[in-house]
Amino acid sequence: MLMLHSAPIVLPVSAEAIADGAVLVDGDRIAAVGPRADLAAAHPDVRERAWAGVLTPGLVNAHAHLQYTDFEELNSLDAPFPVWLGRMVAKRPTFTSQMWQESTRRGLHLMLKSGTTAVADIVTEPEALVPTARSGIAGISYLEAVFEDARSWSDGGRVRMLAALDGAPGGRTVGVSPHTPYTIATAVFADCIAIARERGLRTHTHVAESQAEVEYVWSGTGPFAQSMTEAGKAMELVRDGGSGLSPAGYLDKIGALGPDVHAAHCVHCDAEDRELLRTRGVYAALCVRSNRILQAGEPPIAAYLREGSPFAIGTDSLASSPSLDLLEEAAALRALARDQGYQAADLDRRIVEAATLGGAAAMGLGDVGRLAEGARADLAVFALSESAEASMDAALGTVDTDAVYAALLDAAAAKKHRCIATVLGGTITHRA
Structure with missing residues (x-):
């Protein structure tokens, strides 16, 4: 069953960050990663879970x-x-x-x-x-x-x-x-x-x-x-x-x-x-x-x-x-x-x-730690901090990838980070 997980920022780690991005999940695997508009248009009947945060690999x-x-x-x-x-x-x-x-x-x-x-x-x-x-x-x-x-x-x-x-x-x-x-x-x-x-x-x-x-x-x-x-x-x-x-x-x-x-x-x-x-x-x-x-x-x-x-x-x-x-x-x-x-x-x-x-x-594992087609559908969503929001240019639809990395670590260093959700093999196992 297909599920679209979308967020203001998707950070694949194995690729540059995507503003207004999404991850298409098929069962326990990632089927596609890209702009939300593109994936939603290609799959008009897909169920969507919209998260308010930075969506990363688990x-x-x-x-x-x-x-x-x-x-x-x-x-x-x-x-x-x-x-x-x-x-x-x-x-x-x-x-x-x-x-x-x-x-x-x-x-x-x-x-x-x-x-x-x-x-x-x-x-x-x-x-x-x-x-x-x-x-x-x-x-x-x-x-x-x-x-x-x-x-x-x-x-x-x-x-x-x-x-x-x-x-x-x-x-x-x-x-x-x-x-x-x-x-x-x-x-x-x-x-x-x-x-x-x-x-x-x-x-x-x-x-x-x-x-x-x-x-x-x-x-x-x-x-x-x-x-x-x-x-x-x-x-x-x-x-x-x-x-x-x-x-x-x-x-x-x-x-x-x-x-x-x-x-x-x-x-x-x-x-x-x-x-x-x-x-x-x-x-x-x-x-x-x-x-x-x-x-x-x-x-x-x-x-x-x-x-x-x-x-x-x-x-x-x-x-x-x-x-x-x-x-x-x-x-x-x-x-x-x-x-x-x-x-x-x-x-x-x-x-x-x-x-x-x-x-x-x-651990010699090629299918975890990244958001990419064929990888395990292991996702984490972290609350969007002000510095992460500042990395986005709404007019251009772009995001500064390095600023997102910094924002995640800055929030954790200040103990102000929060995991909104964890998806394990396509199944939501934690939701704040």
Whole structure:
């Protein structure tokens, strides 16, 4: 069934903005994008939904842990990352299967309410896959291997991973997430990559999130080495005194980087690391607000921009972020880029592209993050701000695309943005 979604401004992201534009939806796919008058004339009997706002592609969150939505109190600990992680680990056993599912549902609701229609979600408890699959949200759920050494992996960890992959509910694409170099042994990390590649699945991991991780990978020392030893885990990097490499260099050495992988955080990545990620085709999913809360440092976003390094944007979880609102995350990343000295005129455009096209590319998805014929009918409508209105020339019927990008981020930075509606696969799932 055809439906025409129209708005004063349509921002395809993959093309220039359209004044008085529309998106023609056929079922769960976009049939056409263009001026409203043209599409309405070509389809005179089509039902129309006229929105008062900026119509964009649904946003694409490149890194999240939906199951930790109900861990929100941890984001106010005001403690460094290793301490926070200890509290996280201690809280996990208090949750039941039902609690994990309810927590995930709440996270999904928050995402859809704020215009996110696709997510790279890391899943530690397989039962958390159920609500995500049922929601119809696009993206990939990455089943996580964490706190595994060679013995625990062979004693059941590997079997549990394979069973979770085989038993994943239909309707949801899955992948594999070897958590980090400091929580799983080198042999286990390499095996996770092998399992994913044997099955044609994508991989998502955490890389260079904290200075403690850098120390662990380089020398096998520090708080993470201590915690793994106390937990009785036999880790090669501790045994061998580290790798003498950065986290990115270490993962490349064991064959864990490639265009089928994207990496969360990438905070402590120098020019050599960034070049390595760029060469291997690895997108960095940047989560600046989480990094601040966990006192982990700041990603070198200005350098990523100047060098043309591929990046996307993620919120992480409510356990370490103030919200799951990706537009707020994008505004925070733009502010950091400016603080780091990036003042080029393309900043607003590239940040919004990272929250849409970038997230899609990070997951290898070609049909989300854009308004184009054949793409999934995932749409978001944001309230039209005064600055967005000023970008339009009613007499000429034109709109300044760069001004629209700026208006979206300005509103989010001031917490004055509002998602009017979210359309998921052609179905309205949120309406303010």
